[in-house]
Amino acid sequence: MKQTHKERFNKNLIKYLYLSTFLLGIASAFILYLESDYFKVALQSENITSFYIFAYGLALVLMLNWHHLVRLYGKVRVFQVSLSAKLVIAFFLTLFPVSVWSVWLLVVYITFTVISWLDMDNLLEACSVDKKTGKIRGLYLTIENAGYLVAPFFSGLLVSRYGFQAAFAVSFVILFFVLIISLIKIKNVDHCPIKKTDFRSFMKKIFLRKNVLKAYYISFLLEFFYALMIIYTPLYLLDLGFDWFQIGKIFTIMLIPFVLFQYPAGYLADTKYEEKNMMAGALFMLAISTMIIYFVDSKSALAWGAVLFTTRIGASLIEVLRDSYFYKRIDQRDVDITDFFRTVRPIAYIAGALIAAPIVYIFHIKLIFVIIGLAALTGIPVSLSLASSRIPSVSSKSMYKA
Template sequence: MNLIQKQNPKKMIGLIFLFSFTLAISTALLAYVQSSFLAGKINATWVGGLFTLSYLVSFLGINYYSRIISKFGHYRVFLTVLVSNALSLFLLPRLEDTLAIASFFVLSIVSLSLYWLSLDIFLQGYTTRESAGKIRGANLTLMNLGWLVSPALSGYLIETRGFQSVFTISSLLLLPVLILSAYFFQETKGSVKSRAIPEPFSVIQKIIAKPSLRSIFSIAFLLQFFYSWMVIYTPIYLRTLGFSFADIGILFTIMLVPFVLFQFPAGYLADKYFGETEMLSMALVIMGFATASLFFVNSFWVLAIVLFFTRVGASIVESLRDSYFYKQIRPSDIYLINLFRDTGPLAYIAAPALASFLLFFLPMEYLFVILGIIMLSGLYFTMTMPDTK
């Protein structure tokens, strides 16, 4: 029995839940303002390219992460990633040199991607197949409580104190996670390792050959594509409609409420009654039609309602995506978890590239109609994936 199995599972799951909540606040404070911050520091035409570079490096980091963990131990690697993220966030608003800003921004994105991957791996070590939906749903609910409290706070801080205050608070929030990790995760040092690590091509072949993995990876990519497109372009679009950062913060707070309301119930219902496929189909339909509806609205409260429903669908898809995927794998399948996490960086590379191309020909509001259609294409995968019930 390895060391991670000897620890009290309930205590460790609770600790990971606490980390998820704290790190979610740190992440969410910056999520919707990073592009605006960079546009004020470097040439605006380079912002999209810097995001693409950051997620390309993240993609490489995620793919080598299991090898790094196997060599140095998960405990050491996790602490290193946390320190790197805290340092980069603290320094970014205090730098003036363009190359330094770009370098530390890339480091912040890469380290953020890796510490969320680490939490996935830690949590999977304490999760059984029977409890996957409930535990993942609870974890996502706590994460999204963190996201819920952050946009309005971020908008207020930027309006009153500037970007430096937001980056500083985001950095300082990592310190308690770092201290508690150093104390509680010492016993797990080097204990979370994968089996012999296969070549990437053989992993992709395995995913393609297995309908359940092929379908859930495709849905995961579509969800991340939705997030990347919405995170980058919704704030820009709302600014063109004349909304202030404070207004946008309120809109985004309302928008994120479904993540708190629906993710735990969705995971519970999937475990106990329905399975994932039917609920995923329903959620994708809600996402598709609500997203396309953004083309037609521009008043504050109608936008709030439509954005709310985009996240009703997204929150259910996110919960069931995790529930379904983690029922298909074992804790030692780190290489599959890595590749699952790759869907985020890949989407953040593909979505801005496609949107940038489309914006040469179309006004920005058409992006939401196209994104809605892309989300509806996910119904093909829900109809071909085996259910867990």
């Protein structure tokens, strides 16, 4: 499909985006692994899936329409609005005790967390160039996950001593600093004209991009993994007798691969190997390591840290390679396609919650890990069938983005 492809590399802006990403990573991780237990405590029940379905259903509706707001107001202003909404909700969650009413605040907080990361994607794409996409995205994800790595230990410690409100208080403070950075330093982002399209034309545009759809499926498998692991791993570990302080240490070990492997993988994707081949290998690693969890019943925090560490090796590679491949096939004017691509997270959470609920009710949480592994295996042939991601010459580039 013919289309021109405009790029502008803004190194100075990327530095502030990286700083904001690190802080957002800390703020997000302070809450992310607590969510399922928060719902469970508030409701006095393990039947929590409906709240995830509502939160990510709302996120899905907003994401499908978010490009209209970007077209009208620009990427920066929209990011500041979504960040402000999240900041206000975090403030109220620090004040209100855990209850059936506060869970609705958490639902909206989850929704705007998804939206704020979508906005960060749009901002980063606006100041990136294809030939450096793997390295830019690899470093971006490494920095984001360094924030995630810092948070679980301290989050677990705070919650074990002071309760959930302490974690939201820290998140509020960090989000406040991100908002200040965005108001002062994140400026001069090109507000590239975005063509208004109706839904039918948009869907036609999407389905013409076969490789984008294949990348979407691989992304769905990764987000499906994240959804079920984030919801059910903390609950399973709590059932085994671990407390939040121990779980915080386990999750800190678990997240190390994201800091170790993502930038090197992005660099290799730009310089030596095809994303599609590396993703196939990473999917196999993810599948096998996750299914092994079914057989683990250890009460050792170190053992669980090691087991979960192995699952995140494959996940960390898929995450950066997926982004590297996708963002080489679009440019900053494709906000609608970016919004569509990022709908995969709410769709995966909704699908994961719907699939997991009857399994957990009828069987056992452990079966979830087998289902995740089997699903991941289906992505291997899809990955290998992707078109090459190699950047063509300028003369042929208009034919490249399919």
